[in-house]
């Protein structure tokens with residue numbers, strides 16, 4: 001089986017883009033793959049987090065992943081900081097990564113703009129991510145479009161390391177959905193929907209929003225002054241295109257069928273109602289399972305403990321292999 005690794009940050013409320021761009025694909029393909037899904041709390045620390053919030057969000061995210069349909073028998077789901085190899089791999093890979101590679105990352109530039117003080121961790125984020133992936137010899141990294149550049153960087157780091165120290169890493173490929181790989185903010189379709197903005201009114205559909213809230217947010221979504229309901233890459237039609245993309249991925253229909261369905265709609269109001277309907281239908285059972293899972297935090301912690309053990313059993317030996325390649329002496 002092909003090995004899959006992906007991560008998600010406990011940095012706020014999980015939003016529909018995370019589900020459509022990443023989690024849904026993980027769930028749909030979990031049978032075919034050997035899966036490692038990591039709750040990347042060390043990555044979340046690259047921007048300020050309130051400690052109690054971070055603790056809560058980490059468990060909450062675990063519950064969300066199980067609620068969304070990841071099966072702990074088929075997937076190793078674990079917390080990044082529980083497997084110390086990740087932080088160590090980051091250091092080792094830092095030493096083969098030219099700093100210029102990091103300075104040109106667009107996520108760094110965008111996130112740095114929003115911070116009063118930019119941490120070294122924010123610059124180093126993609127190297128930690130490369131370590132995450134390479135420790136598992138993952139072949140595939142299913143992510144949203146915004147992470148394409150970081151997966152490319154992980155490939156570059158793997159290739160550079162292999163070149164300097166000899167064949168050590170599988171060179172991974174990013175797997176990015178063609179539609180749904182970049183869900184846009186409903187308040188601003190020029191900006192991707194993000195967890196860290198999910199608290200801003202009208203920006204995101206959060207996985208735990210109740211049906212009324214979901215309807216309100218979608219009804220308020222920014223569109224344009226036209227009334228034509230079709231897929232389009234024209235910038236001024238980005239809002240409608242975004243709603244259609246959400247509809248397509250949630251229903252599993254193809255583009256032509258989606259457009260045919262709305263051929264007789266009376267404007268964007270109809271589109272919004274239908275999108276809200278299918279989103280509510282998809283999220284309601286997830287929210288219910290989430291609530292049940294959060295009732296028993298001990299059971300959740302036990303699942304994460306088991307995940308960490310399994311992850312450790314792969315990442316530990318791999319870390320030793322990296323250290324040996326680089327000339328470090330292993331403890332006897």
Ligand code: ATP
Pocket residue numbers: 007008009010011012015017018019020021022142143144145146147180181182183184192193194195196197
């Ligand atoms: P943050 O704002 O803290 O960076 P985020 O919403 O970008 O949060 P991440 O934890 O950084 O979420 O990313 C988790 C996964 O979700 C990644 O695979 C990422 O590519 C994907 N993803 C994030 N936002 C979107 C989006 N708007 N559309 C599609 N995929 C997305």
Ligand code: MG
Pocket residue numbers: 194
């Ligand atoms: Mg992100």
